[in-house]
Amino acid sequence: MATFKDFRNNVKPNWCPGCGDFSVQAAIQRAAASAGLTPEKMAVVSGIGCSGRISGYINSYGFHGIHGRSLPIAQGVKMANRELTVIASGGDGDGFAIGMGHTIHAIRRNIDVTYIVMDNQIYGLTKGQTSPRSDMGFKTKSTPGGSIESALNVMEMALSAGGTFVAQSFSSDLKELTSIIEQGIEHKGFSLINVFSPCVTFNKVNTYDWFKENITKLSSIEGYDPTDRAMAMNTLMKHNGLVTGLIYQNKEKPSYEQLVEGFKDEGLVKQPLEMKKDKFDQLVSEFM
């Protein structure tokens, strides 16, 4: 069995000291080990941003794509080889600005990919502009007078889009984060995990302390039932999205792969490429 150390490589992350993304990396490594994965059966597909570098920091197959497109790439990988565990990841700009359409559609499509967003409510790599997760009034390079758009309630959105696994966590809470990621990996279908992962360099508002003060853990809410969609929605509305834990899971709904006609359990990549002569003749005859 692989341990979390097997998911480490020798690359030193180029994140700023204190960046929330370090914990996300560690949590993925631990969750992968604890879910019993092996590095060569896992692929991490990432977007562009500080966060996007994560695919290079985990000892597994890694694909660092283009800005906003980690999800379609990841879905392609999974469709090609359902024997792989596919993790997609990136920043809040990556997933909720330029990649928004793909995020909604990946949720809806429900292909078995675990999507981890490192949400720092800012654009880190481009040096501090507003993101769709930035709060109203937040001052950045692109909103020197304070942002005049409100932050997206991404968890509500994921629920409305038909999410079958919707969760949120926080970089400081490595234990919860690891467990959520592990559950996400084990979930059959698409899982969206939004992680509050502070940017210590450009976001001086939504800091570790800020989150500690403002977050409610779902585990602390009595009677919270993550299989109850209406409860999930109402709780999110009540707490303005600032909760962590497993918000909603639907284990009943089959994943996309389970529904595709003729889709084999063995990776598509292992199916023969060649066509039999009789098949070919049949196809040809249809045009006669």
Add this chain to the structure above:
Amino acid sequence: MATFKDFRNNVKPNWCPGCGDFSVQAAIQRAAASAGLTPEKMAVVSGIGCSGRISGYINSYGFHGIHGRSLPIAQGVKMANRELTVIASGGDGDGFAIGMGHTIHAIRRNIDVTYIVMDNQIYGLTKGQTSPRSDMGFKTKSTPGGSIESALNVMEMALSAGGTFVAQSFSSDLKELTSIIEQGIEHKGFSLINVFSPCVTFNKVNTYDWFKENITKLSSIEGYDPTDRAMAMNTLMKHNGLVTGLIYQNKEKPSYEQLVEGFKDEGLVKQPLEMKKDKFDQLVSEFM
């Protein structure tokens, strides 16, 4: 005062006889008249699809753009000249597939544009493929075995994205539709109006009759309060999105234009282009 006839031009729509889009066109024309608009102060921006042709069928300024981009174009028009009434419109594929990211962000940004989606749950112009609004199991050219993705709950999504005016209507109900569009036009901020607008040629499931049977009018729900976001959300969940009427409106939240620093009431288009010499000298000196 302009009447709805002033919003007619001499172009004969090339929609199929019976297409739901005819009513949407009529409703826009009536609503515009009844909101007291004049054709030259109105711009209809549309996407690509059968529905997208609508900009050419209304006597007003019309901009028929590219697939999925009616909203950014419309927002650009409005930012340039807030004295115009700007209506964006297009199909469900246009707004919820390729244009999904823009739709969410237009909702969030809350620029005063009225967005009318002609939702026929199919791709009409490309001759009948599935759309993000198609139901599970729906057979189309691209899903001959039945769709294996579930239909997007667009109204829930609009609510979660922070919509300040979220409404739904039905082509057969010209009165309600006209009134909703008029309210949308009058709303200060972004309004999303999803219209069930049957495609009589390619969608043999979600027909006029089907809607008549399955729709609940909000006006028939006692005590329904469109200013109560939680009630709106819960009602949508309960009725699986199949309601018509004004679902939610927030009149408090200022529109984007109202929040932009220095933004003038008079159209930006009327501001002088030339810069004064003293201003220029000041700017230049900042680089010395």
Add this chain to the structure above:
Amino acid sequence: MIKQLSWKVGGQQGEGIESTGEIFSMALNRLGYYLYGYRHFSSRIKGGHTNNKIRVSTTPMNAISDDLNILVAFDQETIDLNHHELVDGGIIIADSKFKPEKPEGTSASLYSIPFTEIANELGTSLMKNMVAVGASSTLLGVKPEDFTSVVEQIFSRKGNSVVQKNMEAIREGMAYFKKEAGNELVDFHLEPVETKGRMFMIGNDAIALGALAGGARFMPAYPITPASEIMEYLIKKLPEYGGTVIQTEDEIAACTMAIGANYAGVRSLTASAGPGLSLMMEAIGLSGITETPLVIVDTQRGGPSTGLPTKQEQSDIMAMIYGTHGEIPKIVMAPSTVEEAFYDTIEAFNLAEEYQCPVIIVSDLALSLGKQTVEPLDFEKIEIRRGKFDLSEELPELEKNVYFKRYENAEDGISKRVIPGMKNAIHHVTGVEHNEQGKPSESPDNRNIQMDKRLRKLSDLTDRFKTPVFKDERHEDADLLIVGFNSTRGTIQEVMPRLENDGIKVNHGHVRLLHPFPKNELKDMIDRAKRVVVIENNATGQLAQLIKMEVGSEKLKTLNKYDGNPFLPAEVYQSCKELL
């Protein structure tokens, strides 16, 4: 008896015009005739004039005809819009329902036949098309029985009585027309030919079938005219092979999803037309720098922007070759017949895997939707080559923390390809410049190494590529060399004997590999011609520009057409004469 004729049916969109042509031509195909069908249609669903023009011949040809022998009309508009194409002594067969009138100045004879009335009598006006098929095909000497297998194939799932009714409609149409026209029209009878099992298909069918035969198993795509048929065919066929089609949210998703699947080892393609291709530009660069195989089909249509979405054009060449920022290796192929579209598609997958780069198959509307007779495709010619990719291989164990050198600086620029799931092959892939292991690197030396490696990959391609230029060289030294690409091939071929007849020595070079450009092959042909004319369905002469850049010739002339319609042979003939 005649050797060829041209037949057209026209009416309003949504009235079954397409299937009328379909049934007519399928029957003739089964009789052994060569066919070429081209549809004129608009960007709307119902209403608006549409027509289907079908050329029938006893010998092979692949071009629309200049004129028309028989026009079948379901409305007066069809007559008004198309009568000028009719030859002297041509025939109009029209539904008596709309009281057809012969336009002034036409010498054609008009037969008014009660298509709708006969159909109604048989039970439903829907069958008016069959009546028309019957009426018009009797002219050619075709018998009711010749339609049996086609009608059965199409209608059998609706039950035997429907089949019988439709056959009846054909028979009644024939009978009525014979009665009307008597025997005076035997001149239209086609010479009989040997019956032979040939295919009759559109380019998109051939591309889709080629993808399937070429081992493609996954196709993410977004609908668009004139590419949708490819996904619509494959969604029906792929499940049997464990594969599928996903209709994505847009073309960016389609292209990047295809990249993901190819990266993971599955042959995967996407297809679109101009607007979709423009959206894929960033993703194409990703495929280039990550050296991930990728096959994209671009079915060109009238541009720019939405342009003329249902019309013929060839104006995406430059965008396909140059349209991503930065510099990548890329292959752009242009099949010129339906048959080639099949084999080229298979080859595209081979090249994409061998060279680990994006391959674009450029088609055009006339090739993608035009229906041609195709000699039976040869199973033996299907070949699958995967280059330096070997899934089965046992790889040597890697040192701890050392990645597999996925981007090893191989002499030919092509590194060994491995995929996720393999043991001892872990590596990183990124659109950022990277070292041999795929780790991001900003080192100038590494940059030079990797950039050079990528760009040298294709250095042998023009030599290896089978027939980068289709050559019909009838002369060592020619008065005229005609150059084209994609669907104009049949037209040019048709014009050549006409020019030769006038004593002009003509050679023909049809470019099948647009990038990297086969400059030597073309240069040689150009050098041996007094004049060169480049024929293109676009306004700026893109192929000609390419030739100027790559070969650099002063003798180039261009013949451009960009009104949305394919060239007619007569137009090309006329222009060539004028140029000489």
Add this chain to the structure above:
Amino acid sequence: MIKQLSWKVGGQQGEGIESTGEIFSMALNRLGYYLYGYRHFSSRIKGGHTNNKIRVSTTPMNAISDDLNILVAFDQETIDLNHHELVDGGIIIADSKFKPEKPEGTSASLYSIPFTEIANELGTSLMKNMVAVGASSTLLGVKPEDFTSVVEQIFSRKGNSVVQKNMEAIREGMAYFKKEAGNELVDFHLEPVETKGRMFMIGNDAIALGALAGGARFMPAYPITPASEIMEYLIKKLPEYGGTVIQTEDEIAACTMAIGANYAGVRSLTASAGPGLSLMMEAIGLSGITETPLVIVDTQRGGPSTGLPTKQEQSDIMAMIYGTHGEIPKIVMAPSTVEEAFYDTIEAFNLAEEYQCPVIIVSDLALSLGKQTVEPLDFEKIEIRRGKFDLSEELPELEKNVYFKRYENAEDGISKRVIPGMKNAIHHVTGVEHNEQGKPSESPDNRNIQMDKRLRKLSDLTDRFKTPVFKDERHEDADLLIVGFNSTRGTIQEVMPRLENDGIKVNHGHVRLLHPFPKNELKDMIDRAKRVVVIENNATGQLAQLIKMEVGSEKLKTLNKYDGNPFLPAEVYQSCKELL
């Protein structure tokens, strides 16, 4: 006393290296010296080597220098990576904190100065940069007072005591260094120059200022290196003019939103780099066919895909010219100095409105981020021309149901432009082919008319465009013509006297209008040169290809560099010698 020297400061990213260079150079700028600054940085936020190289001269120049006189180091890596650039007798001034060591083989002298220690004593280690500025600038003969205005400007909002502390740090650095080095180093003293108010700015500043002065009032954009400064500047300045910047969800939204605003009559731009530009391709086509003015800035960086996002490259030319499907009129301009970037941006808006088409301003990283001394910009030269657009005009009443002919087939291809909100000007705009009123039309004749109209618009542009090629023609007939574009201009200019010194007759043509291509101007220059070398920061020689296509010359040689760094004058000199 010397006339010029080169100074570099290096350390880890996030340590204030950029601002160290900033303060040093601002002070020298105010003293009247000419400056050129180039930053080396990586695609990460903190950590990783970064440096800022500043060249100081008593006379104008616009290029990075071959070598280095003074290296200020905050870590050993800086010394190890950069010492090879130092001239004989060069100087390293390093923070004693990291115990600097002189690498083997360097003849430079090393001065170890306690930057951090002195700063700590003054209260905070942050001020180590100021100590270093002081220490190194004393070499040049600069006095503490020369920094006063700069330090005040930067720190005054933090209070007077911070200002004083920073001045103190500079003074202490100077004093310490003088003590260490004694007076032996007066050779580095710069000749005094006349103090004159010149600007010191990066290309992006000039573009942003040009946009503002040129009447742009709206900028939707999405952040990206190296373009973000443009939006970041404008968001601060536009509100005063009633305008604003919107950070959109992506570049497609940015570009289409700009189209919407331009359509409605407001000068609007967007800016991005390669990846964003690739995403805008479809929208660019829309601007082209709808004849909507649009200004896009492309700040080129290392490609393909994400490539080398913080490095210099010039590899987007072909994509900018050809990268949308179909065919549209388009203008691609390439300023070559910061000053030109200002005037060209204003002109871009004029041309976009006059020709009603997309205008792309291509820059490159070295031009966009390189900081240059700029002669005071001339207010009088700011000119605003809006072509056939008149908002105020009273238009004749339209007949009922007749639209305004927005696409009237004018002789020069340019129709009168009206905007929504105007009386008697209602019309339709569409990306589908359309008639004069903007109504969709599939008519072949109309298509020809509209396509011809659009494509003929630009026929007079190369003649009208002011200086499509910057020419430095020192000879009627030259041994060598050097051709380049964008930021290489200063480097080429610097190389010319060196070559002339060797007796080589050199001319220089710098292409400022890339499309439509000024072929006649360039042809004339090429014809009069024995050899031509095209210098480009890319691998495939895109400008050279363009010249081959447009002008067609056999004598072209190319000099390419694509390792992420700008050309050094010495490299260009060397290569030119080898080519001759």
